[in-house]
Amino acid sequence: MVQTVSDQMNVETDIITLTRFILEEQQKFAPNATGELSLLLNSLQFAFKFIAHNIRRAELVNLIGISGTANSTGDVQKKLDVIGDEIFINAMKSSGNVKVLVSEEQEDLIVFEGGGRYAVCTDPIDGSSNIDAGVSVGTIFGVYRLKDDSSGSIRDVLRKGTEMVAAGYTMYGASAHLMLTTGRGVNGFTLDTQLGEFILTQPNLRIPKNRAIYSVNEGNSYYWPENIKKYIEDLKKPQDELKGKPYSARYIGSMVADIHRTLLYGGIFAYPADSKSKNGKLRILYECFPMAMLMEEAGGAAVTDKGERILDILPKGIHDKSGIWLGSKGEIERFLSYL
Template sequence: MAQANGETPPVAQEKINTDIVTLTRFLTEEQSKHKEATGDFTLLCHALQFSFKSIAYYIRRASLINLSGLAGSSNSTGDDQHTLDVIGNEIFVAAMRSSGKCRLLVSEEEEECLVFNESSKARYAVVCDPIDGSSNLDAGVSVGTIFGIFRLADNAEGKQEELLLPGTELVASGFTMYGASAQLVITMKGSTVNGFTMDNALGEFILTHPNMRLPKSRSIYSTNEGNSMYWDEPVKEYFNSLKYPTEKGGKPYSARYIGSMVADAYRTLLYGGIFAYPADKKSPKGKLRILYECAPMAMIMENAGGQAVNNRMERMVTIVPEHIHDRSGIFMGSYDEVQKVIDIYKKYH
């Protein structure tokens, strides 16, 4: 439509960012900062990236191609396996085997550590929970993948005992959350935490949350209060102090619990607060697996400025698992919020 002066009005133009930082570019730039880098770690991360993209694709299509529901078997830790659990695990195994850079793979879905002898010179080991929170899949709730990467010693023989390492030995860890969009959070040893969002049109993870930092404190807690009957006294006192503050003018904390560790951790990372899955009388050792759930998440929280501890108030990243599926309780999140738990435990011990 012409304006009064006869000129055509300007067309609204979308501002286009042509300097996009993809995960591939990010990893390449990180590699260039280390003169000793051989490129093996970067290639391994590319194989991981393919796994995340594949799982994200199948989760989006799950209801359409009948991938929901139980697969009729149980995994190594006794949980019922969902169809997508099995597919996610197979995707991970195939990607790690074909990468040529992974010697050992520990998966929640595999009873034993997988050894890729065809990659006998590979010096990396990957630990993962391919689809965490899969019991929520049929309800359309966000689920995710948790992973950690270790570098094996040069004289490593390719035995699963060589992976009974604390989180302080992780060279990288992260998780992918499959929700409205696929979100990938990754961190490396002594580095920052960075968040990427999957752009389905480009087929790439795009850097959208650089240098993620946890707020030092936030009045949000995330835990399964259905277990409170089994909690130890310090845990009960801690959560009661959040719900029934004694100081004048104190307000109760907000409760936010999804029941999918990745989704709860991601929200905690963005907004602050605390996520807790403590050991209790029903599960004296705890419920979450140290090697591929607790340690990778603890590394992320610490690198983002937070804390993560077990039920003995020890730094989660210092705990050495007794076996590859060993479990622990965990408290993680904003620094000051986790410190409140530590302070209450001190009164009891």
């Protein structure tokens, strides 16, 4: 077999960009589709690139620090929160395919003019409290198709997570990593800043069934119910199946970064409700649902503190919260045995 010049130089010339991936997926699974979702996903990737650009420059252009305002749930907003929110609003508005937008940074949902047929729920910059320390942050998103008889209202998003048509996150760290699902598995992309394109680097990602890693903020353990305290304490004991070693603890404090590690390596991530935050801390529509869909599509699981499937929750408000446990199926099954 004759080697090409690119083979000899070890240069990959047939790369799969996110745009190419989206179009090929549409042709393969929905050849008669309108292409609106494909266009929406392309608008999303522009927002991710723009946010990544601003995060890389944040300290140089004075985007570090607080803005002096609070968001919909009372969290103090960082300057990047505000910038990220504006980027997302403008990208979704200009796409022409989004009718409804729910953002963590906005108290009410936004309804755009035009004939868009999709609703997007997002946390534009999750983990922004860590940005000053250079810790990885990210954007989380979930996408619904509007109900057939809807012209855009709150009922388009107050739905079970099982009705989402796409979900994912982009983590901004040493590189920008996008994890995306449209209901047919999970695919990972990495932003090539020279090309300005997200490149497919982790096709059909699967989470390991078991991994002896747990990720939880143990600073809240005083407020946990007894069964959760016992579960975590038992993980710290020598495990027979690990030749006498305990589970390893890994906690960054940025949900996107902790989930990204869990998705790649396996294990369990938890942010349970407690006596201090009785309904939990993480928001259902734009944190719990997208991450749960990703986990399930990668072969994992996601449940509430009571063991109910996260995606079966029916939220009553756009900023409703829940306790959450997600990760490898085997690790979730072990947690469920403590209920």
